[in-house]
Amino acid sequence: MGKSFENPWMRIAFYAAMVLFVFMTLFPLYWVFKMSIVTPEELFKTPPSLLPTNFDIAPAPYFFTAYETVFADPDFKAAIVNSIVVAGITTVICLAVGSVCAYALARINFVLRTPIQAFILAISFFPAVAIIAPLFLQFQTFGIIGTYWAMIIPDILFALPLTVFLLLAYFRELPAGLEEAAKVDGANIWQAFFRITIPLSAPGVVTTAILTFIFAWNEFLFANTFALDITTQPATVIIPQFATTYTTDFGAQAAASIVVTLPLVALVLIFQRRIVSGLTAGAVK
Amino acid sequence: MAVATGARARKPSKPKDEGVFSRLKGDFANPERRTAYYMVAPVLLLVLLIGLWPVAYAIYLSFLKVLPETAPSFVGLQNYIDMFSDPTFRGAVLNTAIFTILSVALEFVFGIGIALALNRGFTGQGSVRAVALVPWAFPTVVSAVMWRLMYQQQGGIMAYIALKLNLIAGPILASEQATLFAAVIVDVWKTTPFVALLLLAGLQVIPADTYEAARVDGANAWQQFSRITLPLLKPAIAVALLFRTLDAWRVYDLFWAMSDRTLESLSTYVFKGVRISQVDFSVGDAAAVFIFLTSLVLAFIFLKGLGTESSGGG
Numbered sequence A: 001m002g003k004s005f006e007n008p009w010m011r012i013a014f015y016a017a018m019v020l021f022v023f024m025t026l027f028p029l030y031w032v033f034k035m036s037i038v039t040p041e042e043l044f045k046t047p048p049s050l051l052p053t054n055f056d057i058a059p060a061p062y063f064f065t066a067y068e069t070v071f072a073d074p075d076f077k078a079a080i081v082n083s084i085v086v087a088g089i090t091t092v093i094c095l096a097v098g099s100v101c102a103y104a105l106a107r108i109n110f111v112l113r114t115p116i117q118a119f120i121l122a123i124s125f126f127p128a129v130a131i132i133a134p135l136f137l138q139f140q141t142f143g144i145i146g147t148y149w150a151m152i153i154p155d156i157l158f159a160l161p162l163t164v165f166l167l168l169a170y171f172r173e174l175p176a177g178l179e180e181a182a183k184v185d186g187a188n189i190w191q192a193f194f195r196i197t198i199p200l201s202a203p204g205v206v207t208t209a210i211l212t213f214i215f216a217w218n219e220f221l222f223a224n225t226f227a228l229d230i231t232t233q234p235a236t237v238i239i240p241q242f243a244t245t246y247t248t249d250f251g252a253q254a255a256a257s258i259v260v261t262l263p264l265v266a267l268v269l270i271f272q273r274r275i276v277s278g279l280t281a282g283a284v285k
Numbered sequence B: 001m002a003v004a005t006g007a008r009a010r011k012p013s014k015p016k017d018e019g020v021f022s023r024l025k026g027d028f029a030n031p032e033r034r035t036a037y038y039m040v041a042p043v044l045l046l047v048l049l050i051g052l053w054p055v056a057y058a059i060y061l062s063f064l065k066v067l068p069e070t071a072p073s074f075v076g077l078q079n080y081i082d083m084f085s086d087p088t089f090r091g092a093v094l095n096t097a098i099f100t101i102l103s104v105a106l107e108f109v110f111g112i113g114i115a116l117a118l119n120r121g122f123t124g125q126g127s128v129r130a131v132a133l134v135p136w137a138f139p140t141v142v143s144a145v146m147w148r149l150m151y152q153q154q155g156g157i158m159a160y161i162a163l164k165l166n167l168i169a170g171p172i173l174a175s176e177q178a179t180l181f182a183a184v185i186v187d188v189w190k191t192t193p194f195v196a197l198l199l200l201a202g203l204q205v206i207p208a209d210t211y212e213a214a215r216v217d218g219a220n221a222w223q224q225f226s227r228i229t230l231p232l233l234k235p236a237i238a239v240a241l242l243f244r245t246l247d248a249w250r251v252y253d254l255f256w257a258m259s260d261r262t263l264e265s266l267s268t269y270v271f272k273g274v275r276i277s278q279v280d281f282s283v284g285d286a287a288a289v290f291i292f293l294t295s296l297v298l299a300f301i302f303l304k305g306l307g308t309e310s311s312g313g314g
Helices: A010-037 A066-070 A076-105 A113-123 A126-141 A149-175 A177-183 A189-200 A201-216 A222-224 A235-245 A250-271 A272-284 B002-010 B013-029 B031-059 B078-084 B087-120 B126-135 B140-151 B157-164 B176-204 B206-218 B220-251 B254-256 B266-278 B281-306
Strands: none
Touching: A010 A250, A010 B126, A010 B140, A010 B176, A066 A076, A066 A149, A066 B220, A076 A113, A076 A149, A076 A189, A076 A201, A076 A250, A076 B031, A113 A149, A113 B031, A126 A149, A126 A177, A126 A272, A126 B013, A126 B031, A126 B266, A149 A201, A149 A222, A149 A272, A149 B031, A149 B087, A149 B266, A177 A189, A189 B013, A201 A250, A201 A272, A222 A235, A222 B206, A222 B266, A235 A250, A235 B140, A235 B254, A250 A272, A250 B140, A272 B126, B013 B031, B013 B078, B031 B078, B031 B176, B031 B281, B078 B157, B078 B281, B087 B126, B087 B266, B126 B176, B140 B157, B140 B176, B140 B220, B140 B254, B176 B220, B206 B220, B206 B281, B220 B281, B266 B281
């Protein structure tokens, strides 16, 4: 409802509230970024200054000492690689099985459609911690504790509802006419899916891939349970440990936090329109 | 059709089951609908193997005593008795309950306010909505690390503000109670925008002419909100509350990283039993089953509250 404000004061109050919301949402990101670029003296100054004044400069390519510190840390680099591997494989598997499943749920009217849909959605309400004990014993038997698979396997379970419901929303938006035409021309349902639906819904598939990747990237519980050392530990496990490695080097802790979040923030802002519609589709339909 | 009548002749006593079965048979007779089952099968198989089987196994394990180097023995409810008589567990329940109630209540109040504002339509609305996604993209554990830096006694902006407002006497992170409230603030920061987006999606499906009609009938803004918006928003509210409550109830990352592993939640209690202690594996597993069952009960309550009017995935 684009109605205007009758009272100019109401208008001012409304915009003030919106500005406050944006400010509070972005403030921690700004503050931690500020912490990552200033000198230790300024970091510990009381009262803290809102704007950075004394920069802790390092030579290129890092420009600030804190970033040089974290990138010189071999554990940090290894952790980033581990995060990419775990989140990447999880995303590929989720998209492979999830897209086919979402297509059937979107297009074919079979008897168990609604129960299966509800069943998959129910997984997102499921407490992950409930299965760490049995998975631990099981993974011990298989000998995969401390490997990437010990994280990827449970990550798949919890990322799948997100993947399936995002794709379901995109497939439903796509008119079925082209697939129907292909079927009239003799294509079977698999051909219609691979040759028509997937290419046409490419933007939706890319958005889903990004969100699934972010979801797996952010996972902490399974990583903390099943990754034993830096050969597999992802960034979410390593960064909290920095509090003990770099006890007083708040700048390094801040820089590490910025490095792992900025790419996510950038991705989310680029794809924000599609993400909002995809994320909320499952809730209202 | 012949198959269906044959089934009816054999089992005349159960007409309802037979209806489902014959319809399923119908599905499998149709090549396209049969393919649908093949298409959903991999996902269902994964859920079964990684989700349902471990839960069943967890429940079974909670009745055993599992110790390293010894064969597991059946102990009945002993693990649950040990768990409930453990003051650490009771503290974890209390912390988790306080955290859940406070954070979900605050997120709901702020979330609905922001959703109503975003639903109004104003210059810059798109940017505000984009900004709302930023905290959602953060790994929880990294938000905890970032906020912990802001709560630090030395140079921490939050500690400075709290001190100036006379909210705290000592360092925030040195007090368990203060850390719990600090964690609530982080959670509210991180998920209020998401709650707002969920509620906004619910608001956008309420037809504008409903409000038009109410205005013509002389309803004021509050009446429009309480008589139209709230009742029509009920399904979206229930979904958002259910999502957030269950998420808060299993809180782990935030407590773990905010308090350097000292503040106990139900999930950290499970983790410490299963993963850190050698002897409390089974008690930890019992606590995991406790979280699972209480989550089920909470989900049931919310879905019941949602009532029969829910629009079941169309």
